[in-house]
Amino acid sequence: MDWQALWLSGKLALVTVLILLPLSILAARLLAYRQFRGKSLIEALIMVPLVLPPTVVGYYLLVSFGSQSVLGVWLRDTFGIELVFHFSGLVLASVLVNIPFAIQPIQRAFEAIPMDVRDAAACCGMSRFKILTRIELPMIWPGLVTALVLTFSHVLGEFGVVLMMGGNISGETKTISIAIYDSVQAFDFDSAGAMSLILLLFAISALALTTSLSRRMGGSHGQSH
Amino acid sequence: MAKATDLHVRIHQTKGIRIEAAFSCRAGEFLAVVGPSGGGKTTLLRMIAGLAKPESGEIRCGNDVWFDDKKHLNVSPQARHIGFVPQHFGLFPKLSALGNIIAALDHLPKAERMPRALAMLEKVNLHGLTDRLPSELSGGQKQRVALARALAREPRALLLDEPFSAVDRETRERLYLELARLKSELNIPVIMVTHDLNEALLLADSMLLISQGQMLQHGAPQQVFARPRTEAVARQMGLRNIFDAHVVAQDEQKGVTWLKFGEKLIASDSLPEVAIGQRVRWVIPNQGIRFNSIASGRLCRSFNILNIRIDNLLTLGESVRLEATVLGGKERLNAEIPLHLARKLALCPGMETEVALKSEELHLLEMIKA
Numbered sequence: 001m002d003w004q005a006l007w008l009s010g011k012l013a014l015v016t017v018l019i020l021l022p023l024s025i026l027a028a029r030l031l032a033y034r035q036f037r038g039k040s041l042i043e044a045l046i047m048v049p050l051v052l053p054p055t056v057v058g059y060y061l062l063v064s065f066g067s068q069s070v071l072g073v074w075l076r077d078t079f080g081i082e083l084v085f086h087f088s089g090l091v092l093a094s095v096l097v098n099i100p101f102a103i104q105p106i107q108r109a110f111e112a113i114p115m116d117v118r119d120a121a122a123c124c125g126m127s128r129f130k131i132l133t134r135i136e137l138p139m140i141w142p143g144l145v146t147a148l149v150l151t152f153s154h155v156l157g158e159f160g161v162v163l164m165m166g167g168n169i170s171g172e173t174k175t176i177s178i179a180i181y182d183s184v185q186a187f188d189f190d191s192a193g194a195m196s197l198i199l200l201l202f203a204i205s206a207l208a209l210t211t212s213l214s215r216r217m218g219g220s221h222g223q224s225h
Numbered sequence: 226m227a228k229a230t231d232l233h234v235r236i237h238q239t240k241g242i243r244i245e246a247a248f249s250c251r252a253g254e255f256l257a258v259v260g261p262s263g264g265g266k267t268t269l270l271r272m273i274a275g276l277a278k279p280e281s282g283e284i285r286c287g288n289d290v291w292f293d294d295k296k297h298l299n300v301s302p303q304a305r306h307i308g309f310v311p312q313h314f315g316l317f318p319k320l321s322a323l324g325n326i327i328a329a330l331d332h333l334p335k336a337e338r339m340p341r342a343l344a345m346l347e348k349v350n351l352h353g354l355t356d357r358l359p360s361e362l363s364g365g366q367k368q369r370v371a372l373a374r375a376l377a378r379e380p381r382a383l384l385l386d387e388p389f390s391a392v393d394r395e396t397r398e399r400l401y402l403e404l405a406r407l408k409s410e411l412n413i414p415v416i417m418v419t420h421d422l423n424e425a426l427l428l429a430d431s432m433l434l435i436s437q438g439q440m441l442q443h444g445a446p447q448q449v450f451a452r453p454r455t456e457a458v459a460r461q462m463g464l465r466n467i468f469d470a471h472v473v474a475q476d477e478q479k480g481v482t483w484l485k486f487g488e489k490l491i492a493s494d495s496l497p498e499v500a501i502g503q504r505v506r507w508v509i510p511n512q513g514i515r516f517n518s519i520a521s522g523r524l525c526r527s528f529n530i531l532n533i534r535i536d537n538l539l540t541l542g543e544s545v546r547l548e549a550t551v552l553g554g555k556e557r558l559n560a561e562i563p564l565h566l567a568r569k570l571a572l573c574p575g576m577e578t579e580v581a582l583k584s585e586e587l588h589l590l591e592m593i594k595a
Binding site for chain 2: 114115116117118119120121122123124125126127130134135138139
């Protein structure tokens with residue numbers, strides 16, 4: 001059992017969630033309420049990580065941010081940041097790959113808020129920030145938790161993109177999925193089994209929670225009229 | 226209470242839902258915007274509230290300009306200080322009835338919000354339900370909370386979007402009375418959007434009839450009902466007896482216009498600008514058709530008599546809906562008469578009888594040039 005890999009995966013998932021969630025709230029709100037040119041294209045781009053193999057995403061990130069790439073050189077020379085084979089690179093990869101998992105449930109939750117409620121809030125004199133914090137967030141929280149759980153559990157299970165971008169450096173980029181793969185390669189099935197069981201139990205709990213929240217979200221919005 | 230001011234609206238919109246409207250609503254006036262569903266009524270109301278932006282025009286409350294496309298001015302809904310009751314009330318589902326009202330009172334010092342919100346709930350007879358969530362309130366109670374929330378802000382204008390459409394009939398009747406009572410206390414422009422003519426006739430001081438975003442007629446509800454300007458207005462008001470005739474003469478002294486309707490000569494107590502020989506369309510509301518006057522000899526004008534053959538009779542509760550053919554022509558006359566009268570006159574399908582048309586109710590419609 002590689003506790004360090006588990007800890008690293010947990011840390012990666014937490015950091016990804018903390019970065020993605022606030023940005024997703026803003027993006028999802030914009031996509032849910034506004035009509036603008038190029039909206040369909042943006043929505044399609046958001047969904048790309050769902051259909052693109054993670055290794056392909058990882059490959060493009062590797063090529064884009066590698067030490068020989070223009071962007072990679074610029075980041076290293078200007079800010080002293082090296083992404084490839086570093087934890088920060090994993091964070092970037094996780095954030096990009098998980099955009100659809102974070103935005104989609106929150107966007108659906110915003111879309112479920114009746115226009116009457118938003119209209120009334122604006123006419124009550126509430127600022128956009130107050131409408132978001134006092135009216136909308138209490139209504140969309142099941143979508144928010146769903147996004148959080150999906151993103152967190154998806155990060156724990158990431159393999160291809162992590163391997164491409166981060167490699168397999170213990171304590172830096174070796175996540176639990178890679179540790180499972182390593183254990184199997186080393187015929188350490190006890191360790192692989194224990195780590196797999198942890199991920200399996202987490203996945204089942206996450207799905208049960210998101211299903212129950214989706215049902216709750218439908219119910220609570222139905223009552224708002 | 227905010228200074229009482231009139232609301233002036235001029236909107237021109239060609240994209241999406243087409244809207245062409247120019248009207249004013251005085252402080253203390255209750256204006257009903259009436260029209261069929263999907264005709265742009267709600268969009269018009271949302272534009273006044275600042276929730277939707279018109280292509281061009283001007284919206285002004287007193288001297289404060291809320292929207293002016295020429296000056297690139299579009300004041301936010303928050304700054305317009307409007308009371309708005311959406312069609313499904315728009316209550317905040319996670320806040321209690323009291324919380325919903327307090328949410329609209331950010332402009333007041335914190336200490337004043339609670340007493341004001343409680344007073345508003347008291348005003349709409351909901352003082353016992355302060356802690357209830359919207360999901361625990363009935364349709365009528367939700368409506369009252371929404372109204373209290375809209376009025377709690379001491380708005381400069383009150384906008385009501387189909388306020389009675391989401392409540393049952395009994396609640397609606399009660400709310401009519403409450404709104405009628407409340408109306409007398411308000412000294413702000415009140416605009417109500419509805420598709421129900423009766424609501425306009427019951428509550429409004431003036432009525433604006435719109436169809437497909439176009440203003441058809443603006444005036445006192447009874448006036449619009451009795452004197453529809455065009456055939457489109459007459460049809461929207463539910464008037465079905467609209468016929469062709471030719472102008473025969475006009476008696477300016479008596480104020481009568483004589484019409485040739487088929488072979489009959491009929492009179493209208495009006496003097497519109499028409500030429501002799503001109504083809505006109507005329508309308509008669511149900512209350513202008515008399516059945517019993519013939520039997521009792523109390524004809525309004527003996528010359529406005531039509532011979533009809535009854536084709537169909539349909540009893541609807543305490544009234545009878547009658548379809549008849551005007552003898553000597555193909556025109557169909559529709560009328561609704563009390564059941565007891567139909568029984569007294571022994572009306573039955575196939576029966577030939579006479580009706581009298583009250584000349585003061587016989588109204589000539591404006592002809593729209595093609």
